[in-house]
Each structure stands twice: as C-alpha cells, then as structure tokens.
Amino acid sequence: MRVLLIEDDAMIGANLARALEGVGWSVDWVKDGVLASSAWLDGDYSCVLLDLGLPRDDGIQVLRKARARGDATPVLILTARDSVEERIQGLDTGADDYLLKPFDFQEVLARMRAIMRRSHGAADSLIGTKEIQLDMGTREVIFHGRREQLTAREYALMYALLERPGAILSREQLENRIYGWGEEVISNAVDVLIHGMRRKLGNECISNVRGLGWRVRAL
Ligand code: CA
Numbered sequence: 001m002r003v004l005l006i007e008d009d010a011m012i013g014a015n016l017a018r019a020l021e022g023v024g025w026s027v028d029w030v031k032d033g034v035l036a037s038s039a040w041l042d043g044d045y046s047c048v049l050l051d052l053g054l055p056r057d058d059g060i061q062v063l064r065k066a067r068a069r070g071d072a073t074p075v076l077i078l079t080a081r082d083s084v085e086e087r088i089q090g091l092d093t094g095a096d097d098y099l100l101k102p103f104d105f106q107e108v109l110a111r112m113r114a115i116m117r118r119s120h121g122a123a124d125s126l127i128g129t130k131e132i133q134l135d136m137g138t139r140e141v142i143f144h145g146r147r148e149q150l151t152a153r154e155y156a157l158m159y160a161l162l163e164r165p166g167a168i169l170s171r172e173q174l175e176n177r178i179y180g181w182g183e184e185v186i187s188n189a190v191d192v193l194i195h196g197m198r199r200k201l202g203n204e205c206i207s208n209v210r211g212l213g214w215r216v217r218a219l
Contacts, residue, residue, distance in 0.1 A: 001156045002177055003112075004043055005029040006036040006062065007051040007078065012101070016049065019105045024139075024152025026180030033057025037065050040073075044176050046159065047112050048075045050095065052086050060086070060093055067094035074115035078103065113137065120163070128162040129219045132205060143201045153178060154200075157193050158216075161206065166218030168209050 003020060007013040008031045017027045028043060030036045032055040040048065040062070048066075052059035063075060077090045077098035087098050096115035099108060113125065113136045120127045125137035133142045139155050140147045150158065160169060160177035169177070174190045186192075194206055194214060206214050 001046045001159045002026045002028065002043065002180060004036070004040055004045045004048045004073075006031075006033075006049065006054065006059065008032060008054050009051070012051075012078075016105075016108070021180075023109065024155060026156070026178065026183065028181050031055070033059065033062045036062045040066055040071070041069075044173065045073050046163070046177070047116055048073050049108070049112075050075055050077050050090075052077060052079045052083065052090060060089055063090065063093045063095060072119065074112075074119045076108070076111055076115055078108075127159075129165045129216065131219045132162070132201075132216055134158050134162050141197075141201065143205055146201075148200050153193055154197055157190075157197065161214065161216045165216050168213045168215045170213040173213065 001024070003025050005013060005017055005020070005027050007016065007029065013029055013031065017029050020027050028039055030039050034056040036054070037057065050059045050063060054062070059077065066073070075095045077087065077095045078101060079087055079090070079098060081100050090098060096118065097111050099111055117125060117127055117136055125135055126133045127136065128134050131144065134155070135142060140149055141158055156178040157174065160174055171190050175185055178190070179185050197206060206216060208214055
C-alpha cells in the first residue's frame with residue numbers, strides 16, 4: 001500500500017515515514033505544496049497524510065486541487081492544535097478526518113484504516129468480496145472462511161487487488177501500489193508475491209488475465 005506523506009517538518013516527516021515503512025507502507029514523502037500536487041496527480045495512493053501549513057501551496061490548496069479533479073483518495077489532515085478554522089476548512093474542502101499534533105502513531109494508523117474502509121463503504125475492518133476479504137485490523141486475508149496472516153508485501157498486493165474487485169491491475173500498477181519511490185524492485189517481484197499468495201490460499205485466489213495483469217473475482 002502506498003501513502004503520500006505531505007509534511008514540511010523534517011523531524012515529524014522522517015519519524016512518520018520510518019514508522020509507516022516499519023508496518024509495511026510504501027511512503028512517498030514531499031515537503032511542499034507544489035510537489036505534493038504533482039506527486040498526487042502521478043501516484044496511485046491508498047491514503048494521503050496532509051499537513052496544512054506548507055511552503056508554496058498550503059495544504060488546503062493541495063486538497064482543493066485534488067478534489068476539484070474528482071480524486072477521492074482518503075485524506076487525513078495532521079495539524080497543530082491552535083488551527084481550528086483551518087481544520088474546519090480542511091474538512092469542508094474534502095478531508096476525511098484530522099488528527100492534532102503531537103499525535104500517537106497507533107492513532108494515525110487507526111484513523112488511516114478507518115477512512116480507508118469508509119472509502120470502500122465498509123462499516124467494519126473487512127474489505128473485499130464474498131469470497132475473499134482483507135481484515136485491515138489484523139492484516140489477515142480470509143478466503144472461503146479461512147484466515148491467513150500476510151506479510152507486509154502480500155498485504156499491500158491484496159489491498160491493491162481488493163480495493164476494486166474485478167478490476168485488472170497490470171504489473172506496473174501493482175508495482176506502483178506495493179513499492180515506494182527509489183525502492184529497488186526486481187523484475188519478477190510481483191510474480192513471486194502472487195505465487196506466494198497462491199501457495200497460501202490456492203491457485204484460484206488471484207486470476208491472471210493473459211497479457212493484461214491480475215485481478216480478484218468480483219463476487
Ligand atoms: Ca507544516
């Protein structure tokens with residue numbers, strides 16, 4: 001899973017990036033509003049963490065641009081305690097939730113999970129289809145009722161596929177969703193991951209669409 005971290009504070013940004021990577025996120029970190037907008041436009045993110053006070057464009061402007069072009073990526077605002085009006089403006093501009101600095105990292109994760117599952121219309125921590133689901137709370141996959149623990153990469157793979165069941169994702173799209181900027185990706189990394197998932201769950205858990213990519217059946 002890939003997150004866009006928009007934060008100009010070097011210490012907060014570095015700590016967040018390290019902590020997120022530690023739990024399996026691929027993190028693209030940008031430190032000003034203009035870079036943020038171009039990264040957001042190019043990337044395919046599961047979630048955006050948005051600081052409001054930023055150099056060049058501020059966070060509200062970045063958010064407004066994204067929402068104006070119809071981008072519905074879940075957004076969590078991270079902001080200082082004294083900026084009530086900014087927070088309200090952020091929510092009105094289309095942010096999904098906010099968190100006050102200083103924050104607890106576990107709460108950041110919990111709020112990210114909450115806004116991500118709401119974006120899938122799920123009331124609990126499960127996303128997916130009748131046949132196969134992902135438990136965002138425990139990082140398990142449930143296939144035909146059987147639960148299996150996933151590695152961070154496997155989880156990122158399944159999240160990408162289950163965000164839009166039935167949609168075909170190419171190798172490049174999957175790589176973008178699973179790996180962050182500057183991460184070395186071996187050429188058959190996606191195949192190795194899919195092979196591992198099939199060994200865990202059985203061949204039919206992910207289907208291959210010849211020449212196009214992979215998908216999970218929308219049931
Ligand atoms: Ca700031």
